[in-house]
Amino acid sequence: MTTILKLTQNEPASLDVDAVVVGVLPGPTPAPGAAGVDEALGGRLAEALKAVGATGKAGEVHKLPTLGALPAAVIVAAGLGEEPTTETLRRASGAAVRALAGAGKVALALPAADADAASAVATGALLGNYAFARYRTGEQPETVGEFLLAAPADAADRVAEDTAIAEAVTLVRDLVNTPPSHLSPEDLADVADRVAKASGLAVEILDEKALVDGGYGGIVGVGQGSVNPPRLVRLAYSHPEADKNVVFVGKGITFDTGGISIKPAEGMDWMKSDMGGAGAVLGALQAIAALKPKVNVIGYLAIAENMPSGTAQRPSDVLTMYGGKTVEVLNTDAEGRLVMADALVRSAEDAPHLLVDVATLTGAALVALGVRLTGVMANDDDVRTKIVAAAEAVGEPAWGMPLPEELRKGFDSPVADIANIPSERWGGMLAAGIFLKEFVPDGVRWAHLDIAGPAYNKGEPYGYTPKGGTGAATRTLVRLARDVADGNL
CATH class of the missing domain: 3.40.220.10 (Leucine Aminopeptidase, subunit E, domain 1)
Structure with missing residues (x-):
């Protein structure tokens, strides 16, 4: 309501x-x-x-x-x-x-x-x-x-915008809180379809057959162990006067058991929140459609359920990603980066002025930054600085993190172009960013937001943040679209 x-x-x-x-x-x-x-x-x-x-x-x-x-x-x-x-x-x-x-x-x-x-x-x-x-x-x-x-009457327009953004955050919170029994990949894609039609967004949904035919090896590989097949959703907001495209990519793992590399039971109960990145992208597109900034915004929701089964991908399998690069899967619990890699490569077809991905990607982010901070990595220092500032401005605390080039060697594989995890465990949040960077189109300014900490509040409510799903990064993404529209990013 x-x-x-x-x-x-x-x-x-x-x-x-x-x-x-x-x-x-x-x-x-x-x-x-x-x-x-x-x-x-x-x-x-x-x-x-x-x-x-x-x-x-x-x-x-x-x-x-x-x-x-x-x-x-x-x-x-x-x-x-x-x-x-x-x-x-x-x-x-x-x-x-x-x-x-x-x-x-x-x-x-x-x-x-x-x-x-x-x-x-x-x-x-x-x-x-x-x-x-x-x-x-x-x-x-x-x-x-x-x-x-x-408040003064001249604040009415601003408050109306806040209401639209708050409704989008509520959508994301509801999705994150929805149990996986009621939110399969197909269900999440259906929600995105309804939001798109209600908001005037263009929508494209690739089902499991279209994903196989299209060569989306990461999404197919992660999703093949589940009876609930994967989806890739593309949403698009267009402004008739816009001359720049912003692309958002969201990780949409509707439940993450870890796959064959299964998680311990203690860490699995809140893995319904592993679609928080895709939720944030969907919520942001809903709000952007209501606010109508002068910029084109495309959102990709890379959706799968990561389950162990006789059909699941195995450690040592090799996947051929969208665009042709091969990945050796050494740990099936490093699955988010696989589904997102397909969407990052696909984004080249949208000629992005700015590409931002958002994901509940690594436990290492919680170790490094705690449960309230988003880690921001980028291939451009100015972009990273401005995204951290944008997140802070809307009340979503963030911290800029590096992408050390020396970590890339740890991903070398003897059988494929790259492995999905590095040979050393240290700097896991940064290493995940290094992996994603390999799939960013050449010449595109890109940032990676790891929201593993703030996407789901396991503690008590505080301020305006509830227990459970928080809607983290939704407001930041909206702000980024508006910053590009205003010429500030």
Whole structure:
């Protein structure tokens, strides 16, 4: 269900709502936007906040009863820290909204004096207001029904864009949270087809026969062990005035057992999230179609299920990839790079100005960067720097990583052009990037985003980030398309 968010220029303290959200600075001191609430309480809001232990530290959330001093029954106070940033506002808004799950109507009186601040508050509220209840038959997790955001009227267009992006992120979260019993490669391709038709995107779907006939050896090889055959989806957004093409490639492993090189049971239960890269590409294309930037954007979803069986690929098999390069498969659990390699080669046919792939690719990314940071690698230093900046700007933390050339020798194979894993285990995230680089079309600026950490939150919710699927990289991809359209990338 789509969340309703409206702007209002009325005083939040006077609104007929269930709760009012205000910001708190250290002191504790009510933040800008809370003056009307403070006045309704006789100027004693700071005193009340101090009484409940509020300090104004970022991440804090406290509830205060209004005792009839204003129409809302509850004030929710969200800590903003010393010098609030747009990301601080997003997280404060999201955390406050999560604390109000089940409320019918909520007024947002956080600092939102300009379009940037209003956008941050709206984004945090929309993304924080999430629950996945599709398979629950008992008590359902609840969300807020409607938001009234106190912000200038000229922020309306910006907030409408935020709503479109938030809807795309919600789509991705839902897909990542969907169990593999209900999301086979064919199912994911069907979802992409529906999104494309609803959004006005061109769509091409290659089934298992078309993949074999077309020579997509990586996708076919990974998918051949499953009774659910693989798919390659190509989505395209076109702008009549655009003169540049951006291509996104997403890893879409709907469930990853590791194949014959099977994973331990402990690490397998959250492998439904291994299609998070393809989900992010699909969500980004949906949002881009709504925002209509002056750039052409193509998205590839390389989709397969990696299963062990009598028909599965084996360690030491050799695959012939799209374009003809051969790969010796030494570990079937290094499968994401195989499906993506086919799509990277195929992207040459789209003449990309910029090529970006996104994948839950390596456990090494979690070891190096933890569970919240995206690793960004590229064949162009300027591209890497700008993508990290774009990700940070939208609130998706990223860190630039190198692609050391000396790692390439470890992929030498005695029987094929390249092996799918290196001879040494060290620097696994970087090595995976080195492998993918081998399939990037000549002369194309390319970046690789490893979202193995942030795509799925196994811990508790924080800010506007829920437990489970997060929709990681969706907002970054949208920002990159807009940056190219604006001539900034």
